[in-house]
Amino acid sequence: GMSRIQLNVNGVERTVDVAPQMVLLDVLRNELGLTGTKKGCDQGQCGACTVLVNGQAINSCLSLAISHQSDEITTIEGLERDGELHPVQQAFWEHDAFQCGYCTSGQIMSAVAVLNDDRIGQSDAAVREAMSGNICRCGAYKNILAAVQDARK
Ligand code: FES
Numbered sequence: 001g002m003s004r005i006q007l008n009v010n011g012v013e014r015t016v017d018v019a020p021q022m023v024l025l026d027v028l029r030n031e032l033g034l035t036g037t038k039k040g041c042d043q044g045q046c047g048a049c050t051v052l053v054n055g056q057a058i059n060s061c062l063s064l065a066i067s068h069q070s071d072e073i074t075t076i077e078g079l080e081r082d083g084e085l086h087p088v089q090q091a092f093w094e095h096d097a098f099q100c101g102y103c104t105s106g107q108i109m110s111a112v113a114v115l116n117d118d119r120i121g122q123s124d125a126a127v128r129e130a131m132s133g134n135i136c137r138c139g140a141y142k143n144i145l146a147a148v149q150d151a152r153k
Contacts, residue, residue, distance in 0.1 A: 005069050009034070010078025018065045025049045025060035028075060036076035036105050040135075047134030050106035051075050057113035059133070076105035079112065088112050091151035092144070099138035107134045111148045122152065 002017040009032060016031045025042075028034045028051070040048030042061045049061040052074040079086035085093065088111045098104040114120050114130045121127075127148055128141075136144065 003066055005066055007032075007065070007068055007073060008071065009073045010075060011072075016065070020064070020066055022065050023061055024051070024058075024063045024065045024068060024073070027065040028060060028073075034075050034077050038102055038105060040102065040106075045133075045135070046103070046106075047110060047131075048103050048106045050109040050134065052109055052113055055113065055116060057110045074109070074112075076108060079108070086112065088115065088148070088151040091147040095143045095147035095150060097140055097143040097147040098136075099140050103134060103136045107131070107136065107144055110134050111144075111151065114148065115152055122149075124149065 002019055004015060004017050007014050007016060014032055016027055018027055025037060025039060028037050029039070037051055037060060038048040039061060040046035044059045044062040047059065049059055050057050051060045053068065053071050079089055088108050092098065092104065092108055110131050114127060120130045124145055127145060
């Protein structure tokens with residue numbers, strides 16, 4: 001049967017009825033209407049579905065919604081503040097860090113997590129490694145890296 005759970009999404013408490021096998025990605029997109037998070041492979045291999053859970057980047061296609069009671073979930077819709085883009089969003093815009101855009105919200109969420117994690121080095125190689133789970137089929141990696149490094153400033 002369904003379970004009623006509370007999720008804190010982008011600072012708002014949301015109540016949602018979920019089946020035990022429903023993944024966070026599908027709840028965000030289909031139950032909560034947050035379609036900025038994308039479904040690519042649906043198998044944990046592309047990163048298009050990346051969201052933050054308590055500040056850590058996860059693949060929401062692999063994570064059961066029911067396991068996220070009382071977690072703080074941030075999606076791409078939750079990054080702007082008072083109508084201003086998040087610095088990482090701004091940097092992606094300025095550096096043209098996308099082509100088709102399908103991977104972009106996942107790339108941005110991973111970048112936010114990388115920049116907030118002191119354990120990850122600041123070199124290009126360290127950033128590339130930390131974001132290696134986010135695939136860009138258009139090959140915009142050079143501009144993505146430039147954007148992430150610029151957003152650090
Ligand atoms: Fe989740 Fe590809 S859709 S990793």
